[in-house]
Amino acid sequence: MTIFSLALTVLLGILAFVLFFHVSNFLLDYFGKRSSKIFKLENSLRAVIFIAPAFIILFVFIIYPVFETIRLSFYDKIGREFLGWSNYAWAIKDPDFRRSILNNFGWLLIVPTLSTFFGLVIANLADRVWWGTIAKSIIFMPMAISFVGAGVIWKFIYDYRGPEQEQIGLLNAIVVAFGFEPQAWLTIPVWNNLFLMAIMIWIQTGLALVIFSAALRSIPSETLDAARIDGASELKIFWSIIIPYLQQTILVIWTIITILVLKVFDIIYAMTNGQWQTEVLANLMYDWMFRGGGDSGRGSVLAFCIMIGVIPILGWNLYQHRKEQKI
């Protein structure tokens, strides 16, 4: 019965939209013929009519929440009492917040850079060996795994069982095989951040690899031949010809991964839950928003900080894109 009513709602919704477009379009035609004033505005009016529903949905679900988040960030736990800047003041003094910012910066610097770098290098090398396609497929595979799934897989790699027990973690197995003491990897501050980043790099290299492989095909082979004749080594060709040629692609991939990393949450949630100084902004926000009764004020401050972080990167990306189109 519920499925039936659901389907009915969807159907009614679609019908309502079809009716809206048809009726408004018809009305515009009808009045356009009678009033020269409307006739002049016809094109822009029609555009408004057709964009309006999408714009309203966008507004309700994306733009309104942004303003609501900003509003909430000035209120108390339950969004009732106005507190002014005190939530922000708290954030600046909070050591967890500072560490999160620092960790986020670490993620931002290391993950996009290494993912892009590995993707580019592997895409280049894979074209030179017969098993390149197989290697590329394997490297791409993590893209199909959810972050939480990836976390579970990597838990087995970093697993620690105490010094007397047999180690089932891959990394500890290797360390023990070389005669060193096994380590509880995820509890060693600073380093554990790098271990978590490795997971993200492992996933995102696949994305970079696939896009770079396609982009590499677009470089004319005669240009590379010309460089070879000019006396360039393969390494020099890579730096002086291929990288400048792929500049735009590199930029796009780097921004995609950067934005993704800025929002990183699942991996940390699944692996350490922010313990041992691995806290990042998204994680901290979740903690404040939904844990221990929830604090929508402080949670909103953190959410707002993430958004502030994403905006310049997005803006820069758009600017680059426009510049590209102009040429």
Next chain:
Amino acid sequence: MSEIEIKKLNKLYGKAHVIKDFSVKVKSQSFTTLVGPSGCGKSTLLRMIAGLEGINSGTISIDDRVVNDLSPKERNIAMVFQSYALYPHMTVFDNMAFGLKLEKRSKEEIKERVHEAAKTLQIEEYLQRKPKQLSGGQRQRVAIGRAITRKPKVFLFDEPLSNLDAALRVQMRIELAKLHEQLDATMVYVTHDQTEAMTLSDEIIVLDQGEISQKGIPLDLYNKPNNLFVAGFIGSPKMNFIDAKINSQNTDKIDLSLLNKSFVLPKNIQGQLSSEEVKFGIRPEDIHLTESTDFDWESKAFVVEKLGSSTFVYLENEGEPIVVECAGDSSIKSGDIIKVKFDLSKSHLFNKENTNILA
């Protein structure tokens, strides 16, 4: 000195035998052209000389030094590509200086050489532009400039003019000829355009399916083609081929029937004939219009191409039409019945194996 010697060169792509036992000597400072239809292996051969393509067997030497295992840069060559192959993110100056920078030459020397080359090619004013901002002809000049700044011993050209429009092609052709005189370098040029081959070359090598069909100076190929392939490839419009039959032959004349008539060729046949069925070849300019009753053949003109300097008349014939070249101011219209006379002293005969059999 920069002589190129190729001995018994072979190249295979899987099972496809692209270059077959190819041997040739390219004289120092000569302009040698490789011509042939698409897929005859001419570009592959050039790329093998450049070192961009591996060799299955045989040797390539430049100045008596076998270069088989040398990288392109160690061969002291330069190459100009059909697509120009400029580096899009570099300015014209940087494009031309790239090779010199890699040779670790001083800044002053690089500047001097680039400006010298730019001056020769009249591209000085574009040095700070990017390739995107240049026209096709200008780009090709930059590509040539990039080749000459390095002062190589050997220049390789891979259909450099194919992407240009007709007028520009003629202009660049003349400039290339001038450049060859100035530079004193050995040039190997690949083209499928026989006009370029005829006008630029000291020697032409006609390639057919990875083998040399004939080589020699341009006019020799034109006047004495060794085989049907060369006869048909060199010259535009191509030579007319007419099925013929040899009736008898003695020391200085050949009796043959073609176009349902019999003719006497004042020439000798070389070697033994395996069959009397032959192909008679005659160029359009060696067929003359005549008004007299002593004509060799008559037929209806069905296409008349007026080029101004000359007129090509296509005459109906069983099988392929026969093309006749006549004066530019000719008043022939399609539909006219045309009487012609063949200049038999300039005709060719090809046997079943397609080789020219006239001594």
